[in-house]
Amino acid sequence: MSLRPPPSLGLVLPCYNEAEVLPETARQLMVLLDALQAEGRIASARVYFVDDGSRDATWSLIEELARADPRFSGLKLSRNRGHQNALMAGLATARQDAVISLDADLQDDPNVIGAMVDAYRGGAEIVLGVRDDRTSDSVFKRSTARGYYRFLHGLGVDIVADHADYRLMSARALKALAGYTEVNLFLRALVPQLGFSVATVPYRRAERFAGESKYPLGKMLGFAFEGVTSFSTRPLRLITIIGIAVSSVSFFLALWALVTAVFMRSTVPGWASTVVPIYFICGVQLLCVGIIGEYVGKIYLETKRRPRFIVDRNLDDGADA
Ligand code: UDP
Ligand code: MG
Secondary structure: OOOOOOOEEEEEEEEOOOOOOHHHHHHHHHHHHHHHHHOOOOOEEEEEEEEOOOOOOHHHHHHHHHHHOOOEEEEEEOOOOOHHHHHHHHHHHOOOOEEEEOOOOOOOOHHHHHHHHHHHHOOOOEEEEEEOOOOOOOHHHHHHHHHHHHHHHHOOOOOOOOEEEEEEEEHHHHHHHHOOOOOOOOHHHHHHHHOOOEEEEEEOOOOOOOOOOOOOHHHHHHHHHHHHHHHOOHHHHHHHHHHHHHHHHHHHHHHHHHHHHHHOOOOOOOOHHHHHHHHHHHHHHHHHHHHHHHHHHHHHHHHHOOOOOOEEEEOOOOOOO
C-alpha cells in the first residue's frame, strides 16, 4: 500500500494558566518535531498554543516562544471559554494537512505523535489516542470513568472508552467538523460521528508535569453531563417510561383501595401509606422536570447561536514554517 506523502503538521494545545509547564512543553515538542522532520515523516510543523483567557503569564510566554521560533504560533481568546471551545478555536485556525490536539501539561505523551502521523499516512483521516492504562489516575477517577463510559454506551452514545481529546484529524475531517455549529461541545463524541476511517494509537497518560488540574470535580461533572445531554435523548424517553410505570402502579393502588373500602368495609389507617407515595411521586416529577429543563436549556443556548469563542490576538500569519 502506498503511503501518503509526509504531511504538514499542526499541533493545537489549549492552555489555561499553564505558565508553569509551557516552557518545558515547548522544549519537548521542538525536539520531537525536529526528529520527525529529520526522519522525513512530516514536511513541516506549526504549534498553536491557544490561551484560554489565562490570568498568569501564559500569553506573554506564548508571544516569547513565537518570537523565538517561527514554528510556534499562538491564539489568545478574549476570555476563558473552557477547554472544548479553546480546542475548537485552535482547530479552526490550523490549516495543515494533519492537526493533532493535545493537552499543554504533557499528560498526552508527545512521543506517540509520530505513530499518529504514520497512521495518517497509512490512510486514516482520524487517529484517536487511547490510554492503555489508567494507573496515573486515582481509584475514584478510574472507577467513575469506567462507569461513565458504560453509561454513555447504554444510552447509545458512540464514544471510544479511554479516549479524551488527544487525536489527529486530517484537513478533510476538520472541514467536516466545521459543519457542526453547536455551542454545547463534547468533541470526543462528536468526532466519531463524522465517519471516515479511524485508527487508534495506544499511549500511556503521564502525571501532570507541573501546575494543577484545571478540571476540578464540579467542572468535570458538568462536562460529564454535557456528554449525556448533547448526544442522547434517551433520558427523555426514560421519563415517559417512568411516568407510565408510576401511573399504572397508582391506578392499581386506587383500585385496591376501592375494593377494600367497598367489600371489606375497612379503610387503611395511618397516613404513611398516603403521604409516602405523595413525596415519592413529587420527587420523581421534580427529577423529570429537571431533566426536561436541561434539554430546554440546551435548546435555548443553541438557538442564540452565539460565537463559541472570540479571538483577541492571533499570532498566525497563515504561512507554514
Ligand atoms: N484548559 C483550558 N481551559 C479551561 C480548562 C482547561 O484550555 O478552562 C486546558 C488546560 O490548560 C490543559 C487541558 O485543557 O491543557 C486539560 O486540562 P487539565 O490538564 O487541567 O485537565 P485534567 O488533565 O486534569 O483532566
Ligand atoms: Mg491534564
